[in-house]
Amino acid sequence: MLVLKQIAGEYKCLNPSLAVYLVAAINLLTEFREATWEHIPREENFAANELAQLATCIQMPEDCVQRIIKGVGNR
Structure with missing residues (x-):
């Protein structure tokens, strides 16, 4: 979201x-x-x-790492 706001000119990039x-x-x-882009809250996009x-x-x-790996492999 930070980068998107920087691209849109709403925020300046101050951190090198x-x-x-x-x-x-x-x-x-x-x-x-x-x-186009759309913000998806983290809680709605668990795997990403x-x-x-x-x-x-x-x-x-x-156990969280294993759930992610298994979830990605099922696609």
Whole structure:
């Protein structure tokens, strides 16, 4: 959501480490004629949120990790 608000010009990107994500998003958007986005709260998008947590190396209970891996494999 932060990056989307930065793209829309509502927020400024003040953190140099987050600027990488902003630049990547802007570059990706140039590949499309049109783009729209919709915010989906974390509680409504469990698998994506949990995968994002894994990607950032935040500690999670092992049973949660196993549920995610099994859920992704069933797609």
